[in-house]
Amino acid sequence: MENGSRHVLKPMDSEQLREYGHRMVDFIADYYKTIESFPVLSQVQPGYLHNLLPDSAPDHPETVEQVLDDVKTKILPGVTHWQSPNFFAYYPSNSSVAGFLGEMLSAGLGIVGFSWVTSPAATELEMIVLDWLAKLLNLPEHFLCKGNGGGVIQGSASEAILVVMIAARDKVLRSAGKNSLGKLVVYSSDQTHSALQKACQIAGIHPENCRVLKADSSTNYALRPELLQEAVSRDLEAGLIPFFLCGNVGTTSSAAVDPLAALGKIAKSNEIWFHVDAAYAGSACICPEYRQYIDGVETADSFNMNAHKWFLTNFDCSLLWVKDQHALTEALSTNPEFLKNKASQANLVVDYKDWQIPLGRRFRSLKLWMVLRLYGAETLKNYIRNHIKLAKDLEQLVSQDPNFEVITPRIFSLVCFRMVPIDDDENKCNSRNLELLEAVNSSGKLFISHTALSGKIVLRCAIGAPLTEEKHVKETWKVIQEKASYLLRK
Numbered sequence: 001m002e003n004g005s006r007h008v009l010k011p012m013d014s015e016q017l018r019e020y021g022h023r024m025v026d027f028i029a030d031y032y033k034t035i036e037s038f039p040v041l042s043q044v045q046p047g048y049l050h051n052l053l054p055d056s057a058p059d060h061p062e063t064v065e066q067v068l069d070d071v072k073t074k075i076l077p078g079v080t081h082w083q084s085p086n087f088f089a090y091y092p093s094n095s096s097v098a099g100f101l102g103e104m105l106s107a108g109l110g111i112v113g114f115s116w117v118t119s120p121a122a123t124e125l126e127m128i129v130l131d132w133l134a135k136l137l138n139l140p141e142h143f144l145c146k147g148n149g150g151g152v153i154q155g156s157a158s159e160a161i162l163v164v165m166i167a168a169r170d171k172v173l174r175s176a177g178k179n180s181l182g183k184l185v186v187y188s189s190d191q192t193h194s195a196l197q198k199a200c201q202i203a204g205i206h207p208e209n210c211r212v213l214k215a216d217s218s219t220n221y222a223l224r225p226e227l228l229q230e231a232v233s234r235d236l237e238a239g240l241i242p243f244f245l246c247g248n249v250g251t252t253s254s255a256a257v258d259p260l261a262a263l264g265k266i267a268k269s270n271e272i273w274f275h276v277d278a279a280y281a282g283s284a285c286i287c288p289e290y291r292q293y294i295d296g297v298e299t300a301d302s303f304n305m306n307a308h309k310w311f312l313t314n315f316d317c318s319l320l321w322v323k324d325q326h327a328l329t330e331a332l333s334t335n336p337e338f339l340k341n342k343a344s345q346a347n348l349v350v351d352y353k354d355w356q357i358p359l360g361r362r363f364r365s366l367k368l369w370m371v372l373r374l375y376g377a378e379t380l381k382n383y384i385r386n387h388i389k390l391a392k393d394l395e396q397l398v399s400q401d402p403n404f405e406v407i408t409p410r411i412f413s414l415v416c417f418r419m420v421p422i423d424d425d426e427n428k429c430n431s432r433n434l435e436l437l438e439a440v441n442s443s444g445k446l447f448i449s450h451t452a453l454s455g456k457i458v459l460r461c462a463i464g465a466p467l468t469e470e471k472h473v474k475e476t477w478k479v480i481q482e483k484a485s486y487l488l489r490k
């Protein structure tokens, strides 16, 4: 190569990192400062970026300015601004200065912590912060890492469900025999996240053995224990093997809470693995006044909450606790020669590679550690309480407007509502609510999402973005009312 020495790449030059890093932090800080000036929901059309970027990668270096210019003019228009104070769709995905710093440090250290020996601090910090959070949630002792249980950070709630289902499956197959896979039965309410269905697909559970039990407005969409008991009894009579139950604390559609203690009792007496999905609402349970919603968690075999949803920890950081870590490691361990080391061989350490699907893993506990240390538990509780108060205020505004109705009583920070039907015409009502959704979201001023409950199209306003204040919620309600009045006049 001509002039080879001048072109030698120095991909991690400290001074360049300092200079570019400052520029990038400035760029991101400016983004946050001006975040309200963007349409919350990106308004681009599919394929928009193909027309704006070249067909192939550059042969020679470009400058950071060139790249940042493209971010401003070509990437940001295609970004939906999840951190906008006017983002109320799905469930929130919090970022924060503390989470961001942890993310930066994790990227900066660049370790891959699959076994203890590959970075002892990564494994040990993860064990410590998961114990910290278990204590904040007042989880039972058996989820702490000092005994047979322990916590682990997964990438997502979906991975958490999958790994515990595989652990439960293998545990039962060890006694029932490998050929019994076709007899294994999974239970949940029809409000459970589709992550459960995906886990069943991957774990080889036969689709006809997935009992999706109906939950309706009579229980505010919580699973009725009698329905579970009946289904389990029927399956036992038919010679099938009930093996996995997923309970919910804060369903995706309406934040419904299943009666954990009653479900756990049925699970226990039938040797069913009981997993609790508290992906969104788990965060609220650090507040003593909301802890009641996970009462009964002591009957669970595993419990999951996403710190990346409503706990100021930048995506991704999904926290999973299990009662019996050996169930996980027996299902997921591998021990190839190239990974053997003294500490692992002597069984002195936790190797998180055996608690998850991939081998490689990031130093994600740094993010949660930063959040817990830089904010402290009391501030975090007040952060959650503020969002719940804002949701309560919104719920009140909705219930005062005769054109609208609240569909399920609000528990946390999700408000489920709709425009009321006219002349009892439910079909027209559904179409009108979808029209309203389209109208408010295409205004760019806010972003809400929808679901269906008992055949009704329902609008969901989930409050929980870190920058959301009272004025944003009030303005959002104003926009929704204005668009609704327009639709009613049409």
Ligand code: PLP
Pocket: 090, 091, 155, 156, 157, 158, 159, 193, 195, 250, 251, 252, 277, 278, 279, 280, 306, 318
């Ligand atoms: N469970 C619940 C209750 C959820 O609301 C969600 C996502 O919003 C999930 C599971 C799936 O989460 P993840 O994206 O972490 O897999």
